Amino acid sequence: MDTSIAPTRSNLLKLKESLEFATLGHDLLDQKRTILVSELLRLVDQAVNYQDRMDAAMDKARKVLMRTVLEQGRLKTAQLSSAVNIQSDFELSERKVMGVRLPQVQTSFSGQGPFFSPEGTSILVENAIEAFREALELMGHLAELKVSIMRLAREVKKTVRKVNSLEKIVIPDQKQTLAYTSDRIEEAERENYILLKAVKKSLSEKRGGQ
Amino acid sequence: MKYFVIGDYDTVMGFSLVGVPGQIASDAAGASSAFDRALDDRQYGIIIITDEIADTIREKVDKYLFSESFPLIVEIPGPSRGGVSRDLHALVNQAIGVAL
Numbered sequence: 001m002d003t004s005i006a007p008t009r010s011n012l013l014k015l016k017e018s019l020e021f022a023t024l025g026h027d028l029l030d031q032k033r034t035i036l037v038s039e040l041l042r043l044v045d046q047a048v049n050y051q052d053r054m055d056a057a058m059d060k061a062r063k064v065l066m067r068t069v070l071e072q073g074r075l076k077t078a079q080l081s082s083a084v085n086i087q088s089d090f091e092l093s094e095r096k097v098m099g100v101r102l103p104q105v106q107t108s109f110s111g112q113g114p115f116f117s118p119e120g121t122s123i124l125v126e127n128a129i130e131a132f133r134e135a136l137e138l139m140g141h142l143a144e145l146k147v148s149i150m151r152l153a154r155e156v157k158k159t160v161r162k163v164n165s166l167e168k169i170v171i172p173d174q175k176q177t178l179a180y181t182s183d184r185i186e187e188a189e190r191e192n193y194i195l196l197k198a199v200k201k202s203l204s205e206k207r208g209g210q
Numbered sequence: 211m212k213y214f215v216i217g218d219y220d221t222v223m224g225f226s227l228v229g230v231p232g233q234i235a236s237d238a239a240g241a242s243s244a245f246d247r248a249l250d251d252r253q254y255g256i257i258i259i260t261d262e263i264a265d266t267i268r269e270k271v272d273k274y275l276f277s278e279s280f281p282l283i284v285e286i287p288g289p290s291r292g293g294v295s296r297d298l299h300a301l302v303n304q305a306i307g308v309a310l
Binding site: 085132139149 | 213225289
């Protein structure tokens with residue numbers, strides 16, 4: 001509570017205004033928090049879904065690769081992998097939720113097969129390429145979601161702190177100051193009133209005595 | 211923007227089939243140098259790292275995962291993990307202390 005403010009009517013008005021402002025800010029931040037949290041929950045659900053799919057895709061890709069290696073040897077597979085010139089690129093764009101910048105990843109592949117002679121190579125190599133391509137695409141989305149979640153969560157934390165400090169400290173403090181100031185003003189008014197009464201009484205006594 | 215993969219031999223080889231460059235790492239020192247190499251090159255926008263390798267340089271990875279905006283980092287389950295990633299809810303919890 002700030003007791004150093006002079007108890008005047010103009011200060012009282014100022015205090016009322018700043019309390020209104022703080023309440024408005026609190027409402028807005030509260031809304032922001034709600035929106036951020038709902039977005040965060042949505043993204044987490046999505047990310048869990050993508051993660052499951054990515055885990056499955058990676059698992060499959062690993063198994064296919066392992067079979068490829070078993071079938072034609074590690075060296076040959078490694079040699080084939082340098083023959084494959086698929087370029088995997090991604091575009092990074094952004095979207096904004098309540099001023100938080102969230103990345104969006106769009107994976108693209110370029111390069112057309114065949115990259116190697118079908119003679120003496122196993123179909124499993126093609127399968128492995130396909131499986132890893134799938135996994136990579138999922139991974140792009142997963143990266144996007146994970147980073148979005150981290151950033152949103154950080155923003156939620158910040159907003160919660162602001163809401164709490166307004167709710168628990170700033171607003172009660174301002175209410176107290178307001179009450180204190182208006183009490184002081186009322187008290188001064190009463191004092192003034194009594195003083196006037198006393199003056200009036202003494203004046204009328206004087207007149208009556210004459 | 212390109213992907214970069216850090217992990218065991220098979221993972222790196224698998225991803226090189228789809229045109230993702232990578233570096234094989236098996237211990238903390240190797241992981242650290244691979245990670246630095248990926249960070250130095252601005253063309254790599256997403257770093258894929260197996261969680262076993264990430265665990266060896268956990269501090270460094272978490273720093274980028276939680277605080278830096280770039281590059282994006284994805285951890286994938288390593289071959290010995292049985293193909294299941296760390297729980298995301300737990301990750302968020304750990305990152306910012308917000309329980310979901």
